Amino acid sequence: MKNRVLVADLPKLAGKTASISGWLYKRRLLGGLNFLVVRDRTGLVQILLEDESELKKLDGLQLGTVLTVTGEVFTDDRAPGGVEIHKPQLEILTAVKDVMPIEIDKPISHKPEHHATLFENRTIGLRNTNEQLIFKIEAAVERYIREYFESHNFVNIHTPKLLAEPTEGGAEVFKMDYFGKTATLAQSPQFYKQMMVGVYERVYEIGPVYRAEPSTTTRHMSEYISVDGEMGFITQLEEVCEFLSGMINYVCEKLWSKHKSELEKLQAKPVKLTKKIPEITLAELHELYFKATNEDTRNEKDPTPAEERFASEYALKKWGSEAIYITEFPASAMKFYHRKNAKNPKVADRADLIFRGVEITTLSMRENNYQTLLSQLEAIGGDPKHPGFKHYLQAFQYGMPAHGGFGLGLERLTQKIIGLENVKEATLFPRDMQRLAP
């Protein structure tokens, strides 16, 4: 492949001879002329095939065939990339003799009723240029998140996913035999990232987590990539909210400045954000929702899915923001490691970030007083001596500063940025109750 030219570089070679290599993506007969479309990692190029002996090389071969095409680069404004290859010579690198089980040269249906086909044929379907764009955007989202963390002096960590005990809850964990003992898969790096605040003050981790949730919604999977951040030596939740506002703004700005054309091809709508993401309290949301719909949710300890959508619409109308924080959750429903608000202990120092109608992350300040944490753990029946808690508590026993953080799903964030219906569409090989392959 020494003299291989990438498709994206062809316009620079107009009038010259060039060799490209890629996959046969499309064949068409237009007004008696044979056209091929070849795909490489940078794009598609059309090839005008007139020579019968060259045409013959494709006898019995199907789309997907890997080949090198050497020919004249010809500028043609009507051609998809502005250039075509004329007078080609073909060299078949890998012959494909079977017809693909799905057509990948046109958009692949994402409708719920076609999901079985979409995911069963994922290996091939991802070769569709539109599908490819989704995961290029996802890689970009991750890249900009990493940039933001790094520029704020967060240290990248890797914590184990094989654990002795469930960290939270207990029912929704995968269990396995581990050299004669029982191990579980991490549902979150929650405890570890907090422990690491005692080491580096600011840490982040981007890695898989596992949830054995027997649910089949558009939001859940049993394996996803969790983006976790945790920061110490802050005094209030507001500082976590500010940090995350900055991150979401940064990611979106970078995306639309560096990947505008890809986002447009995916019909992604530019994200409307304010520099400071607006906030309402849960009580305010319940009231507003009650006034607007006459549906009484005022005793709910969490916003309902309908309220999440409502909050989003409200924020967009009132502040021009597609993101909004819901704050002041009741302490009675908080996790044992959350911190109660110092001024109003009935309220937890927790917020949910709603983005385009759905909750994408929970932020909170964590209880950092050893004795308080111990009693909050014991109040939910947790055993401080248990291997799942012992080392976590040790971090607090020997000094932890006030700290807080958040965790969000990379796929869900990407899904909402692009505007996909289901989080699985933003996952290369999704895992749910039914699906373990491909």
Place this chain on the structure above:
Amino acid sequence: MKNRVLVADLPKLAGKTASISGWLYKRRLLGGLNFLVVRDRTGLVQILLEDESELKKLDGLQLGTVLTVTGEVFTDDRAPGGVEIHKPQLEILTAVKDVMPIEIDKPISHKPEHHATLFENRTIGLRNTNEQLIFKIEAAVERYIREYFESHNFVNIHTPKLLAEPTEGGAEVFKMDYFGKTATLAQSPQFYKQMMVGVYERVYEIGPVYRAEPSTTTRHMSEYISVDGEMGFITQLEEVCEFLSGMINYVCEKLWSKHKSELEKLQAKPVKLTKKIPEITLAELHELYFKATNEDTRNEKDPTPAEERFASEYALKKWGSEAIYITEFPASAMKFYHRKNAKNPKVADRADLIFRGVEITTLSMRENNYQTLLSQLEAIGGDPKHPGFKHYLQAFQYGMPAHGGFGLGLERLTQKIIGLENVKEATLFPRDMQRLAP
């Protein structure tokens, strides 16, 4: 923490008053004077404590106590960071009343006989400034690997770790109940990254893999971070070797240009590398080793650990390189997805990279012809219809270019760069047969 100054920024504030916040790291009485050392994420600073009433605030408090110190920044060349804080006022943020189970204000023993203590108290031990450096270097290694992949147009992917079937071998996998079915944990993203070559040509993944190896060596863990790269449209193994040579060189250059002082504190020796990493064949290695030691390994299909060390010493003496490729492995011992050499089918297109005496990665060209791959799979008794193989084979049935790649352990690479004895020392919370916590 609005007016908090980081320790690293103190020298700029000589003569002024500043507030720092961190952990009480050390206390000492020197010639009747009380000194404190406080740690924050940027370093250590010494505080001269003369005022009795301030000293009293520390009554009953232990190392690890979180506090804010406000005082005069005083330049003193004898002080560790070139400055001290004088006339301090202390504010206790989190009081620590218990004495830590290990001393973290001096280097922590990494001797094998102290590993139980080292890893049992990891949560606290990592607060030692030397331990911290190890994982800052590891984060830097990962950063520069990512930079290298990205600058060579590799796309960052995430592939599932929950699988229907073992991808290779079968014995050394963790198995678990998955909604009534059996799932296994990925030992490698091998099949997925190859499938993704059909999509993006060049992909990389950095994520956990799981090995149920019942071994307790200095090289193995049951969970580690695998750095995987895979590139298509190459014709020979040499191109993978070249790419990886470039990456290792890039990482080491960046490390020693950006983190020299940390590496020196860890007593890491600069890595000696040639731009092109030298190569010897396995047969040559066996012969050289036989001549040097009179030990006959010439029938071995892999280099022995002693030969790996020998190869490293040989490369250092002959070429001034601490890295060397061993090439031309026998095809009879290759994995089913490896490609045989076209000119000499008795040889597999595979190489091992030996770095500082130990194999850090296997590189290979993969068989990309569908029929050949099928028969190589069937020759080892694999069932092509099995969910673990079906979708993988599909990628080849519908067209795969020649490709190759490699996978290496982030922790092992970091271990060898720093010069640690055991890979677990380069792992925040290592997992082995005995250890599932912390």
